[in-house]
Amino acid sequence: MSAVPLLQVQDLSSSYGRIRVLSTVSLEIGRGELVALVGSNGAGKTTLLRCLSGVQPIDGGTIRFGGHDINHLRASERVALGIAQVPEGRLVFPQLTIEDNLLLGGYGRNRATVSAGFTRAYAMFPILAERRRQLAGTLSGGQQQMLALGRALMSAPKLLLLDEPSMGLAPVVVERIFDIIDELRASGTTILLVEQNANAALALADRGYVIETGRIVLAGDGLDLLEDRRVQEAYLGV
Template sequence: MLLKITGLNAFYDNVHALKNIDLTIEKGEIVSLIGSNGAGKTSTLSCITGLVAARSGRIVYKDRDITNFPAHKIVGLGISLSPEGREVFPGLTVEENLRLGMYAKGGRKESAPYARVYELFPRLKERNQQIAGTLSGGEQQMLAIARALMSEPELLLLDEPSLGLAPNLVLLIFELIKEISKQGVTILLVEQNANMALLVSNRAYVLETGRVALSGESGSLLNDENIKKAYLGNVS
């Protein structure tokens, strides 16, 4: 087991954002986390990456308790986040953004991570000297994912990678997610696009107001009548 979350509770002031979340991820899986706005998807990722403090519960990564580790120590462990809203460094070039992605790897200047992300995202190679803030939304999303890959993580957390993208780009991003998974990276995927998320993932958790409402094989959730009604919008 790569990541195991048990009984996780988190608060924003007095708002109880996560209520006893239990979640496991096996090595090599794509696990998706779906649910509506405010269900606790991003909060879960924020707890894993140390951006939000857990009030109780445990987050164990590779048999190591990482609950409430400071954010800057997480990436060095092999967990990397492509955050919601991309959060690229707008005034830095694409290349500088990528270089920051491997900041945690120390002073070593490696070319392998660049080669890998440039192969996945040829557009970024073309534009590696462009200022990130001037990229299109889709390119910024690619940059955010590429930057997260630069640290060569074992566990990649993707928060809403398809948000605000044109339909053909959404398809492209999901193709890339499958490709990254094939390269041996375990992926935790947070999505509002439940349909796509369930299609691409092995297993899924459905969050509702901070709780795990349902979980199981993605294929069976895809055919679940309640899920269809609540999240997929294609009642048949």
């Protein structure tokens, strides 16, 4: 049933020890949508992505994927279902070749999926194909972000969770990364994009959510949020 959103998060809460950092967060993402999640440092963006990918425990609430409750599923089982996360800071393996980094992204997938993943990643990022036998540590920051994206694509994900893909990159590289995210959406991948670069993220996104100290405070179409006075004052320096 296509009417069921791909991801539905309802009243999600999560804590570090006794400190609650997410409180009753609710959001949903439809199939094929690009949804931006913006908010300041420490608002809880990364924690939310980690809850979705299953590496951060939750205190309460429900995460549904394709209409099914996945609360009880481990991270590896969520990857198998089609949820892939590109972590903050990229986290590629610098001592492994580009090819081996990609291969790890296809761990547990069958040969045909892995082969299709390589074809797709190399077509999207020709620089990775050219340098596939080199160590990932030799790549520039932007190229490592491309590798991190390519690695996530290797599992043929249905939902891509991107944590600050533009962080620390030069403006021209940032532009390229946002173009790539747009291409991924055009190819049918559903994306949750976490960004401090609220301007670029909301301009690109179909819809967006604003998170402040662990709570969703605003939601709407990307362009509407971009023009919202509260968003402009808080995040866009207008």
